[in-house]
Amino acid sequence: MSAVYQIEHLKKNYGDRTVLDIDELQIQAGEILALVGPSGAGKSTLLRLLNFLETATQGTIAYSGVAQNGNVPIATRRQITTVFQRPVLLRANVRDNVAYGLGLRGMNVDGSVDAMLDRVGLKSLARAMAHKLSGGEMQRVALARALVIDPQVLLLDEPTANLDPYNVGLIEEIVRRHNRERGTTVILVTHNVFQAKRLAHRVGLMLSGKLIEIQNTSAFFDFPSDPRTAAFVRGEMVY
């Protein structure tokens, strides 16, 4: 596997406050990496930097071997997308929402949108207005909208927080299947260590903007090298 991201000495400040400070991190193409940790650990900030929605204060993010500084080419940005915790849908029907990213790229929207709606179990709701759906259905629309553009990297920012177990299971399965079939790199931010265990190939713990430990999933849970990871896995307060 080749590295899709190579991060070095990455720092993000908001004013005087440093919210992210990572020395080194390599993310491999095709892997599912889960980042766990308490609120305010810098996980979502890292995702925004990886999607090039914000710029780093210091350090470099190399994407596919090319260091990205300042103006990231639109072609690069369009290989990456994020599904946020709260789905922000357009005031349009489900089908038009799912087709949105393809429209931005001037791509044909016909077959792929229907196939994706079928995959996320929303084909029968294609003509329904998106803002009238339930929370779980809205999140599936957001996921379908992200997957239909076939991104190289899918960033998931707590996508199943506040969802019922049925929708959690459905979304996890869709992500797992897409990763397996399309080789999409998935970076998942979650509070749910069980979800990380179910989905990820590797898991990393973040605390106060720093990456404490990153390991293969089994090693992370069974043989954590850092005592804070061990405590976090046991469900103890580590912050």
Added chain:
Amino acid sequence: MDELVTGFFQAIQLIFSLDPALYEIISLSLSVSGTALAISVVIGVPVGAALGLSRVRARGFITALLYTGMGLPPVVVGLFVYLMLSRSGPFGVLGWLFTPSAMIVAQVIIAFPLVAGLTMTAVQGVDSSLRLQVRSLGATRWQETWAVLREARLGVVAAIVAAFGGIVSEVGAVMLVGGNIDGKTRVLTTAIVLNTRTGEFAAAIALGIILLALAFIANVAMLQLQRRAGD
């Protein structure tokens, strides 16, 4: 009360009599207010959108100016335009005073702050996360701006209809700069004033009914547009 009822029935007769003078007044009202509205929309929607999207320091000051403009008394606008277009005024050379052009200028000044101010409010009301979301889906800056404007469309439609209602029903400005000249600058509102003063209540009520009908049609059209956009 009898006068009102009699006037009402005479008004209905007048409306269906196809009186050319009456339809000329209606036609001029619609063309003056329609042109003023079109100009205000072409300038006001981009200005409102830009203010709603930008984070410039002067935005607070500009917003205060716009909100003040939204409450401008039409008669004051009329006075200002009159002075600008009068023979001794800076634009007197245009010869627009007491013509429909002067009435359009006055109505643009009334409608522009309404269109721009309400568009700005509509744009500011769009979920701020939307921009981040569409950027994450690969939107360019223009596509991002367009997405926000599309989401604000209900408010933009309301801004346009509010502006139309404001100018089609105002009397102070068009009276001052148009002069209410028969067959030239007489519109619905100025004709109502004249007919009331001369005791022609049937004609005044007929024109009032037509004015109300126009406002009603504009609001129904807005509601239809909003329903279609919001469903």
